[in-house]
Amino acid sequence: MRTFSLFSSLLAISQLLLLLPSTARGSDTLFRGGTVLSFDNATESVKVLYNTSVLVSGSQIVSISPQSQNVTLSPGTEVIPSEGKIISPGFVDTHRHLWQSAFRTLGSNTSLAEYFFRYSEFTQAGTVFTPDDVYYGQIIGIYESLNAGVTSILDHAHHTWSNATALAGLNASIASGARVWWCYAFHNLTNGYTREDQLADFEYLSQYGPWRNSSTTTLGLAYDPISLDPPSLVQTVVNVAKQQNVSVITAHYLGGPWGFVNSPVLANSYGILNTSIPVVFSHGSYLTVQDAELLRSTNQYLSITPESEMHYGHGDADSQLIQDQAALGVDTHFTYSTDIVTQARIWLQSVRLLFYNQVRANWQIPRNNPMSANQAFLLATRAGGLALRRPDVGVLVEGAKADIVVFDGTAPNMLGWVDPVAAVMLHSNVGNVQHVMVDGEFKKRDFNLTVGDDYAEVQQQFLNSARRIQAIWEATPLPDLEGDYPYSSGILYGEAVTVDVVRGNSTGY
Incomplete structure (x- = not known):
């Protein structure tokens, strides 16, 4: 029997939601005019596409095309201007x-x-x-x-x-x-x-x-x-x-x-x-x-x-x-x-x-x-x-899953980039992640998580849980790691050199 009522309620709600049709989604989405980090199957390498639009329908990427090319959009398609943005696979x-x-x-x-x-x-x-x-x-x-x-x-x-x-x-x-x-x-x-x-x-x-x-x-x-x-x-x-x-x-x-x-x-x-x-x-x-x-x-x-x-x-x-x-x-x-x-x-x-x-x-x-x-x-x-044997994941190509990350290329640490891959790999931080989409649905939008109306409640319940657990662990003595290491025969514990950036007696941890 479950004694935690909130968990029981969430479990019941999640099970009810899972009974709904999985294809129920909002309108299509067009990321217009960004720099797209696509993939070239012939060369097995990143393919950078400038001034390019990405069209998402349902859970898939259905079109990647030059911004100048007219793309037929279904009624209600949301258009997200993406000039100055770097569009990456998740x-x-x-x-x-x-x-x-x-x-x-x-x-x-x-x-x-x-x-x-x-x-x-x-x-x-x-x-x-x-x-x-x-x-x-x-x-x-x-x-x-x-x-x-x-x-x-x-x-x-x-x-x-x-x-x-x-x-x-x-x-x-x-x-x-x-x-x-x-x-x-x-x-x-x-x-x-x-x-x-x-x-x-x-x-x-x-x-x-x-x-x-x-x-x-x-x-x-x-x-x-x-x-x-x-x-x-x-x-x-x-x-x-x-x-x-x-x-x-x-x-x-x-x-x-x-x-x-x-x-x-x-x-x-x-x-x-x-x-x-x-x-x-x-x-x-x-x-x-x-x-x-x-x-x-x-x-x-x-x-x-x-x-x-x-x-x-x-x-x-x-x-x-x-x-x-x-x-x-x-x-x-x-x-x-x-x-x-x-x-x-x-x-x-x-x-x-x-x-x-x-x-x-x-x-x-x-x-x-x-x-x-x-x-x-x-x-x-x-x-x-x-x-994971999912060639439709981790790439931005037509037919792949719509798992998409949009970086703000105009942020101070990104501004002036020439190579968009280097901008992401060597200059970006989490604060530059503007949009995140999974399976065609936004999970982060305009720098804010969009994970449900109960996010504040989830945060508070997690904090309540964490504070209780942390108090228990902080009151638990550290393990005594002396003598034989138990997972390998004949192996002993050893002492690593520790460093101190302050002169004199050690400041410890």
Whole structure:
């Protein structure tokens, strides 16, 4: 029985809304006369179109044409003047844990070892977070993404501590209107919610869950214990995924001293890679040559999460070598930005530095730049769509989904641009995102979110939830990380050098 009446009311309303025809939409929309960041299939690269108009009808882009060309418009078409604007495809985030919003700023100085015992799904979260907490954390995390122009998110949804918390996150994803691949996590919990319970709930949601009436949320599967479960159990989970024809399978892959060796090599031994289901491995900190070859031969993808891998210290020494089978993700948005443009920028500059260093190590001067802004843009857009086997996502071409972001190119930090891709990748910020459209519907309009009349109520309910949870975590002692690291045999905890910018005694954290 649900004890939180507001969650129950929202759930009931969302289920009623899902019964309405999904094709019910407003008038067509014409973005007139902007600079369009389209895509050229022949050259597999960005195609910049100046003074160009984009016509949206229903959930699709139906026409991209020069502004000077007359386009037949249906009665009631809304025309949005877009001169001086840069029109981009929506950005794609291929790895996130959306429920964690209530932890925001608590983990600003955390390490990955500390994260495992303080903020992950294996902590007290499974007993403290109610369905309401999950719902509001999930939807606020998505609103943060939409505000930044991230229209598609692969959610590794490890808030599946019970049937109720699982359903809460799923319903929040649907209610947000974002394009979400909600991946039900199978994991080894200590709260009594067994793997058998999880399998039963997943199969029920697969067949009867509210996502079946959604045009933007699909059901996937997140499975981290591939390297820990008995082979028979792994095969059972894989068979269920195939039977239910999930939209994606995802798993964390760290390796090295970390453990969590859910590698492409291991996944392939269970037949996970050679199916019609896309598979996304997150991080790939200790990716091998064999892993990379399998990603390419089976057309599966790695999600690189640049800020996360720097913040937590995963290590990603070889990810730059598999960028042809990679996309970008955020990971834990409570610790840093949820903006994929920022992730692309961090990754671009780190790759540049890495390859520059290889030349300078030989006492030579680099004559060229190792990676272009265009490549970073493709990682943030089209590559994400390809990782999910959705060539109609992450591109602005006729026939693609109408997931659109409009940047204000006249803002002080953008004004005077010549290269619109560089303007977005290296100069823009979230404040420049003027409009965001998902599946043909505005989610941000004139710099303001347009996510529903109850947004103020959602904000207040989230704050109530976050303040309660934050008080509990702040009163909980930090984990004692001494001796053996429990996830890999023979690995010890070590001390990193810490820095201080103030002379004298350390100012600490």
